[in-house]
Amino acid sequence: xxxxxxxxxxxxxxxxxxxxxxxxxxxxxxxxxxxxxxxxxxxxxxxxxxxxxxxxxxxxxxxxxxxxxxxxxxxxxxxxxxxxxxxxxxxxxxxxxxxxxxxxxxxxxxxxxxxxxxxxxxxxxxxxxxxxxxxxxxxxxxxxxxxxxxxxxxxxxxxxxxxxxxxxxxxxxxxxxxxxxxxxxxxxxxxxxxxxxxxxxxxxxxxxxxxxxxxxxxxxxxxxxxxxxxxxxxxxxxxxxxxxxxxxxxxxxxxxxxxxxxxxxxxxxxxxxxxxxxxxxxxxxxxxxxxxxxxxxxxxxxxxxxxxxxxxxxxxxxxxxxxxxxxxxxxxxxxxxxxxxxxxxxx
Amino acid sequence: xxxxxxxxxxxxxxxxxxxxxxxxxxxxxxxxxxxxxxxxxxxxxxxxxxxxxxxxxxxxxxxxxxxxxxxxxxxxxxxxxxxxxxxxxxxxxxxxxxxxxxxxxxxxxxxxxxxxxxxxxxxxxxxxxxxxxxxxxxxxxxxxxxxxxxxxxxxxxxxxxxxxxxxxxxxxxxxxxxxxxxxxxxxxxxxxxxxxxxxxxxxxxxxxxxxxxxxxxxxxxxxxxxxxxxxxxxxxxxxxxxxxxxxxxxxxxxxxxxx
Ligand SMILES: Nc1ncnc2c1ncn2[C@@H]1O[C@H](COP(=O)(O)OP(=O)(O)OP(=O)(O)O)[C@@H](O)[C@H]1O
Ligand SMILES: [Mg+2]
Numbered sequence: 001x002x003x004x005x006x007x008x009x010x011x012x013x014x015x016x017x018x019x020x021x022x023x024x025x026x027x028x029x030x031x032x033x034x035x036x037x038x039x040x041x042x043x044x045x046x047x048x049x050x051x052x053x054x055x056x057x058x059x060x061x062x063x064x065x066x067x068x069x070x071x072x073x074x075x076x077x078x079x080x081x082x083x084x085x086x087x088x089x090x091x092x093x094x095x096x097x098x099x100x101x102x103x104x105x106x107x108x109x110x111x112x113x114x115x116x117x118x119x120x121x122x123x124x125x126x127x128x129x130x131x132x133x134x135x136x137x138x139x140x141x142x143x144x145x146x147x148x149x150x151x152x153x154x155x156x157x158x159x160x161x162x163x164x165x166x167x168x169x170x171x172x173x174x175x176x177x178x179x180x181x182x183x184x185x186x187x188x189x190x191x192x193x194x195x196x197x198x199x200x201x202x203x204x205x206x207x208x209x210x211x212x213x214x215x216x217x218x219x220x221x222x223x224x225x226x227x228x229x230x231x232x233x234x235x236x237x238x239x240x241x242x243x244x245x246x247x248x249x250x251x252x253x254x255x256x257x258x259x260x261x262x263x264x265x266x267x268x269x270x271x272x273x274x275x276x277x278x279x280x281x282x283x284x285x286x287x288x289x290x291x292x293x294x295x296x297x298x299x300x301x302x303x304x305x306x307x308x309x310x311x312x313x314x315x316x317x318x319x320x321x322x323x324x325x326x327x328x329x330x331x332x333x334x335x336x337x338x339x340x341x342x343x344x345x346x347x
Numbered sequence: 348x349x350x351x352x353x354x355x356x357x358x359x360x361x362x363x364x365x366x367x368x369x370x371x372x373x374x375x376x377x378x379x380x381x382x383x384x385x386x387x388x389x390x391x392x393x394x395x396x397x398x399x400x401x402x403x404x405x406x407x408x409x410x411x412x413x414x415x416x417x418x419x420x421x422x423x424x425x426x427x428x429x430x431x432x433x434x435x436x437x438x439x440x441x442x443x444x445x446x447x448x449x450x451x452x453x454x455x456x457x458x459x460x461x462x463x464x465x466x467x468x469x470x471x472x473x474x475x476x477x478x479x480x481x482x483x484x485x486x487x488x489x490x491x492x493x494x495x496x497x498x499x500x501x502x503x504x505x506x507x508x509x510x511x512x513x514x515x516x517x518x519x520x521x522x523x524x525x526x527x528x529x530x531x532x533x534x535x536x537x538x539x540x541x542x543x544x545x546x547x548x549x550x551x552x553x554x555x556x557x558x559x560x561x562x563x564x565x566x567x568x569x570x571x572x573x574x575x576x577x578x579x580x581x582x583x584x585x586x587x588x589x590x591x592x593x594x595x596x597x598x599x600x601x602x603x604x605x606x
Contacts, residue, residue, distance in 0.1 A: 010476065010479045011476055014476065187465040187466070190465055190467035191464050193475060194459045194475060195450075195451075195464070196460070198443070198447055198451050201440060201443055202440050205442050206440060209434070209438040210440075211402075211421075211423050212401075213451055213455075213515070214427045217423070227461060269442070
């Protein structure tokens with residue numbers, strides 16, 4: 001037991017941010033997030049916004065896959081459903097951003113429940129294949145239902161408007177994306193403090209004893225699908241207003257795999273891990289890209305070897321995490337924190 | 348006893364493929380008693396508990412709980428009505444702390460839905476706080492597991508894991524507690540603790556207990572009535588003393604063990 005911060009009451013012990021130190025660093029982090037857009041250029045803001053969207057989607061997938069143990073290969077499709085819902089509602093019906101946002105989440109959740117329904121009968125690999133089928137089917141619909149989705153050319157979307165104020169720059173979008181991201185993270189943390197979050201983990205760990213504990217497996221699996229795809233839909237909506245266009249190319253299978261990679265690298269079942277993973281998987285490709293850019297101008301033959309290297313490095317990272325750090329970056333972070341809690345006193 | 352039995356099993360049969368595991372087993376458990384089931388390995392004891400809990404569906408026969416037919420009720424609804432269970436091979440949720448495992452037991456008594464869980468406002472918050480208080484006072488204090496409440500269950504010694512499993516079952520506030528070999532694999536001291544807890548649960552909490560056990564000392568000490576099964580059939584039932592001297596039992600079970 002840690003003696004440093006002995007909890008006086010159960011309520012204090014149940015709080016998410018338990019000690020003053022943690023709360024202090026949280027405030028510092030929030031201030032840094034608020035100051036960030038004033039200190040960097042549009043490219044970094046663009047990256048920050050994309051990362052924010054990825055975090056929302058990854059937190060959602062981690063609820064379904066990390067916590068409830070239902071592997072999904074169709075997460076990108078749900079992001080896509082949210083994106084198309086927003087694009088269609090704004091361009092065809094002229095609905096405002098603040099209305100599109102929840103509707104995108106809800107429509108993705110609706111399809112999430114439909115795709116999750118087979119989970120009553122299927123587990124593990126079989127369910128995984130069912131979600132893969134969903135990915136392929138929605139991809140097909142995005143491409144071929146031209147009258148609604150605009151086919152491969154997609155839909156161009158005007159910039160979002162909030163209370164008559166046009167969100168037409170990365171800078172302005174930042175102040176929408178990041179608060180929504182924070183709300184999404186907070187909600188997920190809340191979830192895991194209640195019976196619903198515990199039931200998800202119980203289903204993952206041992207579905208049979210979960211049922212004997214009074215948990216209705218089917219109901220809770222559907223809850224997990226609904227929550228996870230709601231997050232995806234919200235992420236999709238934000239992505240549309242960031243990119244101002246939606247095309248099927250944004251939601252292919254390897255995007256679904258990228259989301260899975262985020263939560264594996266970050267830490268399965270950990271909200272913090274989803275955040276780390278989403279940042280990592282958005283930043284590393286960028287870093288690799290700019291690393292390669294240094295070789296630009298060298299002879300073309302060399303470039304043709306180096307370019308695929310990116311994918312290889314990516315794959316190696318994922319495998320390395322699975323083998324050496326299966327609890328992901330979140331676990332590494334915990335170790336660093338533990339080290340510094342006692343620092344400078346050795347144990 | 349003139350009262351109605353709290354649990355009544357009427358002629359249940361069960362088979363897997365060609366293997367007949369249970370044939371027409373019937374027994375009744377009275378409120379407030381400790382009812383033990385004994386029998387050699389593979390006799391079908393765990394299968395009986397699995398039928399009562401709803402994990403196995405008997406091919407024939409009926410099961411009544413509190414006077415109501417639960418033969419077709421799903422396992423989660425049976426749990427919600429007050430049937431709790433501990434397992435022969437510990438079935439804790441290994442990815443969670445002791446505290447979360449215990450809280451999970453209370454699942455059916457809580458109301459928070461998906462939306463209020465995400466918000467964690469008012470009712471959801473109050474419910475979690477009340478749950479923590481209740482679990483601390485009624486379960487953790489009672490079973491003397493305060494020091495380990497924040498540990499991951501996977502890291503605990505075997506005997507402690509069994510105790511945490513009992514804690515989780517108690518958090519369900521059961522009317523009937525089904526225990527599958529609660530002292531198996533425990534040392535003498537742990538066994539004595541467990542036997543004391545089981546007796547305390549019966550006496551202080553008005554819980555009826557159905558218990559499978561191989562440890563004859565424990566059976567003789569704490570159970571009110573004993574049923575003996577062999578090859579999926581009930582061969583005797585009575586007080587521990589009666590059963591111990593029953594010729595069929597000596598032949599089929601005790602005799603086999605000694606010989
Ligand atoms: N799911 C199952 N599938 C096939 N056979 C089973 C299954 N469950 C139990 N059996 C068989 O039913 C018989 C009774 O098993 P059960 O587990 O009920 O015995 P038990 O009395 O609890 O034994 P033990 O004292 O070893 O725990 C055994 O022969 C077992 O192999
Ligand atoms: Mg058994």
